[in-house]
Amino acid sequence: MPHELERLEHETYMPAPQRGTLILVEREEILAHQSHRAGRRRSSPASKPSSVDLPEPDAPTIASVSPPVTENVTSCRIVSEPVVSATVFPNDSTSRMEVDMKSWIRNSWHKAALAACMAFMVSGAPAQAAPAVLVLGDSLSAEYGIARGSGWVTLLQQRLQKERLDYSVVNASISGETTIGGKTRLPDLLARHRPAIVIVELGANDALRGLSLQVTESNLRTIVGGAQKAGARVLLVGMRIPPNYGQDYTEKFFALYPRLAQEFKTPLVPFFLDKVIARQDWFQPDRIHPTAEAQPALLETVWPHLRPLLKAASKG
DSSP states (O other): OHHHHHHHHHHHOOOOOOTTOOEEEEHHHHHHHHHHHHHHOOOOOSSOOBOOOOOOOSSOOOOOOBTTBOOOOSSEEEEBSOOGGGOOOOOHHHHHHHHHHHHHHHHHHHHHHHHHHHHHHHHOSOOOOOOEEEEEEOTTTTTTTSOTTOSHHHHHHHHHHHTTOOOEEEEOOOTTOOHHHHHHHHHHHHHHHOOSEEEEEOOHHHHHTTOOHHHHHHHHHHHHHHHHHTTOEEEEEOOOOOGGGOHHHHHHHHHHHHHHHHHHTOOEESOTTTTTTTOGGGBOTTSSSBOGGGHHHHHHHHHHHHGGGOOOOOOO
């Protein structure tokens, strides 16, 4: 009799599982094993397994380990630690199930890898964003007093598309902007958009406010130099102001643009309003801001100086 008890204890002994391991067993095997153990020995495990039964899907699912809960359930039960009551002794059924599961996992990985390769071959490498043309201007470029989408900057985007030039346009113009405002905003704009080209259309509001020409020139120098240092090509847009500000002031203001262009070896639009200044009907009642009808002429003033900076889009 003592020998019989020792034999039974030896047969029902189950080694302690390792923490975090997952064991896959079929539901029928668990129920059969638990019934078999209840008939042979009335002892219960140290703790109960945490498990979940859900309707069986069409194919097995790989569960991730997240003790002490079960992540997913298929035709097998996945039990996380502690798993003493779910441990089974090896038999033919268990071996078959393990072989089938390993085969399914291997085939699934092969199919997933093949699908990924095919998708990459179809789409190719991730498309890079089109280089940006950043317009840093004032109300003359911010569509002041005209319908949105009718300004020369919008027309520029349309021209680029028509010419099959792969560029995006970022209009960072603000009505009333001065050179100090543009200088302050530029570093963030360069960091966010990484433009290939920067069009600088600033200075008119400085002059209209009678600000120091030395300060205006210094701010424009910082703007142009900062854009070039960031790797962008710069197009400087020159302006004139009405003669009632005094001949000396107006001439010195107009002269600072070509001086900066020569200093930084950057192209220059001599006078932004050159093609519209003689058309009084192309100005709004304030006699300062061009109308929507004048916007194509503004683009035609800028385009001949901008076009050499643009690279032709790749032909494919």
